[in-house]
Amino acid sequence: MCALLLLTSFTGTSKSLFDTTIKPAAAAPANYILLLKGKNVGLIINQTSCVGDSSLLDILLVRGIKVVKIFTPEHGFRGKADAGAHVDNTIDEATHLPVVSLYGSHKKPTPDDLKDIDILVYDLQDVGVRFYTYISTLEYAMEACAEQQKQLVVLDRPNPNGFYIDGPVLKKENRSFVGMQAIPIVYAMTAGEYAKMLVGEHLFPGAATLDLQVVKCLNYDHSKKYELPIAPSPNLRNMAAIYAYPSLCLFEGTKISVGRGTAFPFQQFGSPELADKYPYTFTPQSGEGAKSPTYEGKKCFGVLVGETPGEILKQVNGRLQLKWLIDAYTAYPAKDQFFTDFFKKLTGSDDLKTQIQKGETEATIRKCWQKDLKIFKTTRKKYLLYKDF
Numbered sequence: 001m002c003a004l005l006l007l008t009s010f011t012g013t014s015k016s017l018f019d020t021t022i023k024p025a026a027a028a029p030a031n032y033i034l035l036l037k038g039k040n041v042g043l044i045i046n047q048t049s050c051v052g053d054s055s056l057l058d059i060l061l062v063r064g065i066k067v068v069k070i071f072t073p074e075h076g077f078r079g080k081a082d083a084g085a086h087v088d089n090t091i092d093e094a095t096h097l098p099v100v101s102l103y104g105s106h107k108k109p110t111p112d113d114l115k116d117i118d119i120l121v122y123d124l125q126d127v128g129v130r131f132y133t134y135i136s137t138l139e140y141a142m143e144a145c146a147e148q149q150k151q152l153v154v155l156d157r158p159n160p161n162g163f164y165i166d167g168p169v170l171k172k173e174n175r176s177f178v179g180m181q182a183i184p185i186v187y188a189m190t191a192g193e194y195a196k197m198l199v200g201e202h203l204f205p206g207a208a209t210l211d212l213q214v215v216k217c218l219n220y221d222h223s224k225k226y227e228l229p230i231a232p233s234p235n236l237r238n239m240a241a242i243y244a245y246p247s248l249c250l251f252e253g254t255k256i257s258v259g260r261g262t263a264f265p266f267q268q269f270g271s272p273e274l275a276d277k278y279p280y281t282f283t284p285q286s287g288e289g290a291k292s293p294t295y296e297g298k299k300c301f302g303v304l305v306g307e308t309p310g311e312i313l314k315q316v317n318g319r320l321q322l323k324w325l326i327d328a329y330t331a332y333p334a335k336d337q338f339f340t341d342f343f344k345k346l347t348g349s350d351d352l353k354t355q356i357q358k359g360e361t362e363a364t365i366r367k368c369w370q371k372d373l374k375i376f377k378t379t380r381k382k383y384l385l386y387k388d389f
Contacts, residue, residue: 017309018227018239023218025155025192026059026123027051032215033063035153039118042069044102044141046077048125048157048230056123056155057095067097068116073124073137074103075233075289085291103133107177108140111148119151122191125232128161129246130170130185131178131346134232135194139180139204142195146206153213156192156385158226160242163389164188165380166320167246169372170348179348184373185320186246188222188389189380197383214385221387234289235265239309242266247321248305253343256328257300261285261293267312269324270302271295277331278302302328322362329356 025031026049041060043049049056060067070077070092075085077092077099087101100113114120120141124134138154145152167185175181181203189197192214199207220226231237235258236245245266251258259268261284268282278301284293303324306312315321332338339353347353355365381388 017225019224021219022158022224022226024157025215025217026056028218029059036065036119040066040068040116042117042120043067044071044122046072046124048232049123070097070099071102072099074133102137109144114144114148114150117150119153120145121153123155125157125228126191127232127242128159130183133177136177136180138191138195139198142198142210143204146210151211154192154195155215156190156217158217158220159190160226160228161186162188162222164318168347168349168352168369169376171350174344174348176345178345184376193383193385200383216385222389235260240267240306240312243309243312243316244305250325253340253346254338257284257294261287261290268302268304270300272298272300273333274301274331280304326356
């Protein structure tokens with residue numbers, strides 16, 4: 001399973017960007033096997049839950065751990081389902097274990113799901129962006145475990161966007177599965193740190209009663225760059241896309257394509273409506289992970305932000321960039337149709353759409369975030385497990 005979605009590498013990509021000594025918690029079984037011995041274990045995993053060519057499932061089974069059930073998040077067990085696509089329950093062909101979808105008929109584990117489990121282990125590679133739904137799956141799992149008095153163990157993984165904090169802090173009236181807590185779009189916490197904050201700040205029902213254990217990554221801190229070995233979802237295929245994702249995903253709440261169904265999803269943006277504004281073009285086509293992409297078969301005019309991680313990092317410059325969104329809105333002919341209803345949920349902000357429509361500068365918009373960002377940063381620091389940037 002672990003070789004199915006290797007990240008695309010580009011010729012000329014500088015390996016010096018990345019610290020190759022960093023390892024996920026799963027790489028050190030001695031740090032967690034004793035927690036699981038003699039217990040009925042459930043796993044929240046997908047194609048990223050690997051160490052080298054070995055999946056966490058295999059690592060546990062060969063050590064005699066009794067795994068009784070698998071749970072999977074958005075995109076499914078193999079990480080190939082479209083964004084937002086319903087994922088059905090199934091049976092793992094290799095082990096004959098039941099695979100319960102947490103992105104199908106329900107997103108929170110039910111009492112029946114957990115009745116034969118003593119410990120639930122969470123091991124998903126996140127990308128450190130609020131609207132990437134794996135942390136929502138984590139929160140619902142924590143809530144369910146608290147209710148059913150089950151222990152939850154987080155095998156932590158590095159945050160590839162864990163070296164800066166930025167963006168509007170979500171307003172609670174905009175809460176949804178793409179944003180469940182009052183955190184900024186880029187929040188610079190690992191899943192383990194985030195889980196500790198959810199418990200410590202009592203951010204879900206029963207938080208005080210949850211038996212939470214976090215197993216730390218090896219050699220990681222928030223100043224380091226970590227290269228993901230496996231794509232976390234079908235349209236984040238490489239580190240360039242992962243670095244651009246926080247900024248370019250804002251287009252998912254507009255009439256602009258982010259390149260799903262092309263060779264460079266989340267590295268470019270465009271629309272057929274921008275034909276006289278930008279010379280660069282791409283044409284989305286249906287394919288795995290993009291069955292009906294926006295503007296399928298239509299030529300889109302826009303911008304290729306970058307092809308390599310280094311190019312994207314330079315463009316992003318350690319912040320959530322609004323320049324591409326503002327430029328596209330300015331160029332778009334039918335401005336009253338540019339934003340969709342999803343934009344508010346995605347950004348978590350009541351104000352950003354209006355500010356862009358009014359023509360406010362990026363600097364002015366960013367000033368409005370600072371009070372809430374300061375409060376979040378103070379809270380965040382209490383739960384850090386690794387040296388900060």
